Amino acid sequence: MALLEAGDGEPTRPLLLKMATAYRRPILTFYLANPPAVATRGEDFRTLPSEYAQRDAALVDTLLREVRARQDMVRSVLEAEEEGSKLDFVGSLKGERN
DSSP states (O other): OHHHHHTSSOOOHHHHHHHHHHHTOOGGGGGOSSOOOOOOOOOOOOOOOHHHHHHHHHHHHHHHHHHHHHHHHHHHHHHHTTOOOOOTTTTOOOSOOO
């Protein structure tokens, strides 16, 4: 493992599969030239200790990435099957309050 961290070796496929599971990343992530971009997760209104928020930030990012990937997958299936239809109320809310 120290050799891998120093850049002096290449991981085996079984090790990559274990790493993908441990880090909750698709195995393709380890073949990318650059790390994937961190998605914006919006404003975080939790009132948790900072060490808790830092520790779980990666898990939140992973969860959001998985949700967005699944939304994209469902959207593409609906579009391919021509079952998707535009909903009039989506995007109709104005940011004004009384």
